[in-house]
Amino acid sequence: GAGVSQSPSNKVTEKGKDVELRCDPISGHTALYWYRQRLGQGLEFLIYFQGNSAPDKSGLPSDRFSAERTGESVSTLTIQRTQQEDSAVYLCASSLGGNQPQHFGDGTRLSIL
């Protein structure tokens, strides 16, 4: 079956521009997560959605970062006024719910010039 799908695969943009990243979770997965991974580093939690509950935004690094999810489907992560330190791979994962294993998409490689 289809796995987690992310787009675009790569995004190169100029500092100060806004970017929008998309994640399509595995069908039936109620939980969706965004992580960031800088080159050579570990995964950094950004935000978590579970069904219709309020999202856990505790990992968002600044108010330039926001994310939305409609129901149990697609999510978008938006970064406004991008900075060079935003360059990283942004990974989306989904799971059947709490305490269940997460399955990752291929990620979006974001490069800020």
Next chain:
Amino acid sequence: RKEVEQDPGPFNVPEGATVAFNCTYSNSASQSFFWYRQDCRKEPKLLMSVYSSGNEDGRFTAQLNRASQYISLLIRDSKLSDSATYLCASYMGRRALTFGSGTRLQVQP
């Protein structure tokens, strides 16, 4: 102290060797542990869940030691294709996984 700690390695082992990694966690209330494998410039892929009773999948064995707060991964008969970074992860009372920084394994011919 990090919530989930791993030896970064690299572990350089010859083909056919047995290698083991440990991962320590700080929160005794942690539940649901996992091992992921991440190849260079790729996304993490779930390798196995770690159950209290331990579990085995082919050449891979995972164990959980709650008393000492660590999980382990044992790889027997290492293959060149096992070369990757191995990440441990746990739900630590939060709703998202907390990942270790990973242990790099290099299997050499």
